[in-house]
Amino acid sequence: MSILRGHFSMMLLITAPDAVDPAALSSDLAATADELGLEALSMSEISIEEAGQAAASHVITVYGADHPGILHAVSAALSELGVNIVDLTTRLVGEDDAAYVAVLEVLVPKGVDDLWLDEKLRAAAENERVEVSIRG
Numbered sequence: 001m002s003i004l005r006g007h008f009s010m011m012l013l014i015t016a017p018d019a020v021d022p023a024a025l026s027s028d029l030a031a032t033a034d035e036l037g038l039e040a041l042s043m044s045e046i047s048i049e050e051a052g053q054a055a056a057s058h059v060i061t062v063y064g065a066d067h068p069g070i071l072h073a074v075s076a077a078l079s080e081l082g083v084n085i086v087d088l089t090t091r092l093v094g095e096d097d098a099a100y101v102a103v104l105e106v107l108v109p110k111g112v113d114d115l116w117l118d119e120k121l122r123a124a125a126e127n128e129r130v131e132v133s134i135r136g
Contacts, residue, residue, distance in 0.1 A: 025042075030042075056087065056106055057106065057108045057136060058105075058117070058135060058136035059103065059104070059105055059135045059136075060074070060078075060132065060133070060134050060135075061101070061102070061103050061132065061133045062074055063102075063131045064125075064129060064130025064131055065097060066099065070130055071102060074102070076124070077123070078104075078120075080120065081108070081112050082112065083107065083108050083109065084106060084107040084109075085105070086107050088102065088105070089103045090103075114134070114136055117134065118134055
């Protein structure tokens with residue numbers, strides 16, 4: 001659960017017995033959402049094969065003075081290498097000159113060398129005047 005741009009948001013992951021019809025479950029969810037005046041989105045499970053390898057291979061931490069463009073610069077550098085962001089957490093720490101902290105769990109594709117990844121991220125971090133660390 002979280003507040004996203006002023007809206008309460010909740011994600012539920014469920015496992016249902018094989019006897020449960022996914023279409024009926026989705027229909028029941030939509031009816032309940034209408035009854036309560038909520039918006040609901042339901043999705044079906046996908047296999048690891050369909051999603052590609054979904055587990056993160058590296059964790060990237062970004063830290064520095066908050067300003068627009070930090071996440072864009074880091075994600076653009078990752079995108080250039082074909083790196084997939086599988087989880088992302090951001091936070092402001094402190095009150096006045098707040099520090100921005102982002103923790104990204106990423107899946108680095110085979111063939112992308114850790115030194116190449118480090119070089120790309122350090123260039124983005126230098127341009128944005130933030131610190132970056134990579135654990136893989």
